[in-house]
Amino acid sequence: MVATTKTMDALKSIGLNLYERKIFVALLARGVATAGELSQIANVPRSRSYDILESLAEKGFVVVQPAKPIRYVALAPKDALERTKENLKKRHEEMIQRIDELKGSPITAELEAIYKEGLNLVQPFDMTGTLKGRNSINQHLNSLFKRASREIRIVTTGEGLDDLYSNHYNSLKRIVKRGIKLKILAPVSETTPVKAFSEIADVKNIKKPLNRVFTVDDKHFVFALTDDKKVHQTQDVAFWAQSRHAIKSFVEPFFDHAWSAE
Secondary structure, eight states: OOOOHHHHHHHHHTTOOHHHHHHHHHHHHHSEEEHHHHHHHHTOOHHHHHHHHHHHHHHTSEEEEOSSSOEEEEOOHHHHHHHHHHHHHHHHHHHHHHHHHHHTSHHHHHHHHHHHHHHTTSOGGGSEEEEESHHHHHHHHHHHHHTOSSEEEEEOOHHHHHHHHHHHHHHHHHHHHTTOEEEEEEOOOSSHHHHHHHTTSEEEEOSSOOOOEEEETTTEEEEEOSOTTTSOGGGOEEEEEEOHHHIIIIIHHHHHHHHHHO
């Protein structure tokens, strides 16, 4: 029985590459087989079949049978998926533990020192970048917000305020408790985000949203290049720069003018 395109795509969505999908389905059809037999059935190069089967075994999709030649046993799909899920959870937990241990170790302090030393060699115009996708933008904003030492200023739209609330409210609340000032210029209405932000920030109404602009201290700014009403979140684009000059000469005057005009 040949797997449908929909089934092959579903296997791709959980991390199996083309050869892994072909070999796995071929093994399901045979139950037990050698690497050579599976390479012929699946039309996969024999030289690659051993590595592919080893990878499938590590992920939990097949069982290796110690014999001569080595044979591979197919697991029932539900069992294979459950084993794979447990393996992924275990690896994920192990990776989180390693990252936490690394963050608190002298190694991270050394890497931070290298980073700061490297910054001294970087020209201001090099510290820029384009962020594509709402998720990427939010991740970068979250990183910048956490580095704030004095003030965060935000100009945003109604939709942008909802997004800010969904993705950053708890983080911003903790940041404000550290003494960081938060100013938000956005359309004000009787909504949950407005009420919540009013408790932690100086929120002011703007009748006509200008754009989505974020500044952190006088170091970083993020400027949206797309209309959040007209593009899908995967196509949202923003420009980021670390430039004291740009903030002082353009972004802060822009914010101050918009703030005083309302």
